[in-house]
Amino acid sequence: MNDEQGTPDDSACMDAAPMAGQDLVAQSPRPAIAEVAPMRALSADASNQGGIAAPAARGWQASDKSLIYAFGKIGYDFGTQARMDSFFQLMGPDHSPFNTEQLLDFLAKREAETRMLIWTLNVDLTPVYALEPGEPFSRDTYALLIGALEGQVRGEGDAGYIARVAIPGYLTGKKVRLYSGQVVPVVSVPARAIYYCDVNQIIEGAVKAVAANQAAQQVDKLRIGLRECLNRIYCSVCNLGMWSSDRATNFVAINAAQIVTALTQDLLAGSSGGIRQLAQIAVEKSSFCRVDSDCWDVKLAFFDPENHRRPMRIVCYTIDVSNVMPVTIGEPKSWEANIF
Template structure:
């Protein structure tokens, strides 16, 4: 039994993948001991133990083999010579069920992939839900992929409805639906109207792939169609690199969408075709033309992905409930595979003129990188117990009211030796972001700082803490959520109230009270925008630079003084990597632009820029504040 993908042989004649093209697979863990991966450049970016016994591993191994299976093995993959990163986002619970994942965890996993240098991220999963459920953290991570030339390919979902799954529904993502062996959209494949603009369908029925152990099995669903498209995209990126020395993810995404074979408009299922059916030949031609290469004729010969006998899977995974992450697959039992030798002529469904691409919300999960990562996060301090046993042990030690922060502060003040028994956490809008675990010779001081911050939040109105440090593993909270642990750099741990900070940076102002109030209002507005509008995880370099700018408000005090004199209001807070930087540094320019609301078209914008070096655990400003005018 074998499976064929039309046009793949022609593309493989140009490249089997370039080792410099790095593909991150956000899925379940994969069995790297499987014969399909012998010789593959594939590694985990993961710190937690890998469990290969359950559903998550079956799914992850299958998906990984479709991309990285070696040509001489039992499951030849689409892009065998590319480099692969495994970032498990699906994990197995003790009872065998899948542990639910959050949008926050998916955002973390995407960040890990970006930090690892991924050119392409494959996400064979998602969450069914409305557009309004898209989380800011996830949208920010996907925006960084778009800005950073990283292509994200995600499964459209298996609900079988005119509905969306995130991250596939986000406009910058290449969404992938599933095609049946008959050349028609599978009944389980979602067809949200937004997908019409940024999605294609690919073979997704009875796709053979590796499963843990030495076996091969067939599975069906948008997960496996997604893996095939991700593999093709990796080859196209490799071809770009080989011919021009650089990659352009947007060009590859555009080539795949615009070359898609159109579906027969007379077919009742045509609206489920999204932008069309994967056309490897057409995408190849577009990349060759785009790279100004000689136009080589290509054939429609098919690449055999599995020439060996296949043991079909016999167990079906249960779909997840709304609000939990779902792997986009449907395992089926079948005696033999149905080869997809060819596809019928087709016509792209005409998108209605008023159809809008709406980002729909949901998420998946992630894991911490094996290498420590720098973090500079803003939020508030809280605490957790992790387990009922830990909470009960603290009750027996004398903690009277475990849910009362004041009682916890009093208990830890009287018994500082018990401070490490709590899981100290940083929260944003009541959402746990990180756990804080001081280490080293000065860990006692770190716990004292955490206790002081919690006390100040309760008694003095402190509303912000800054925690710089390194990511060092993860811990599970009482509610079952897993969060990364920060080993904090104590010299950068501070807490303050916005009002006190504003007052401090304007303490030397000798203007009249009206000018003072105006200046305080402007600085308060800046801080609010950093704290809320630009709320972030503090893990990406530019996020650390922005967060440090908020804690170093004295640096920009004169900026606001000058702006107020000119009757200007803060317009934008922007960032970009600095073109000039000291050796072995990582510098980012933070730009503040101001305008006059009453003279928007008459008075020039004022732009102020200062540079932050984030190469160390505690950022530092570099040089002077620069200023120029922009005329609209």
């Protein structure tokens, strides 16, 4: 871990699933967030009823320290037995809200019921945040969450399959208790920065960009190498996206569409070698940064598994995480080195 980050090892954050009622951010040095009663049914006008209210309606003012940029898979929860029973009744016999495809068909017919669910961001099947669509574009955000859920239930070979979803937002200072009893913090989510990682389309687009200059066998190796590279990134990056360094790393990891085309040239080790594989990811504070920004350098090291004497390829991205939506600064830099 970089000294300037000053936080515990990220891998420790997700070593074990939380017990019922356990606060996922209890070990954070940030001020404790007051717990509220179990959330009641969401409504179109949440500011006048119980449950998750719009940030503006609750007087919430975002601050730099409250920024979140995390990725995982979208899930949903009912919160209470009564609300779960209401979905069983509304969906009718032979239908279950636990069947994701049946639930999506139901929500397509009754859009208002979308607000009755507690939408969550899950990491390895563990809910880490409850998602609160921000006003005044909450309808757009709900549509994106439903779209993510639709992509997740597709087969991994389907062109529309969504492997991960990036969620930007702000900690609202509220918490919600899920049906299991687990308590998770609530994040206000703007629609503009939600990102789908549709890996199949990303990989095929990158392969087509270089296929004309490569042999068919090399193209097949590249396709496999890109998929393994993305899987390695997703498995290596495991954090809650609270700290600046974590948000920068998550942005590089999930925004594969921005980096994968550039990576194709770095993954190709040359005619005498194979396809490079990801060896390590490192993040450090940028030595130079523009005014009012929070810049971090995220470095990815690639090695040739078929020729260990070949130098590693280092690719560096500079990320500004001062806004809810991180952005890249300048062009990625790459070089070869024997030591990372």
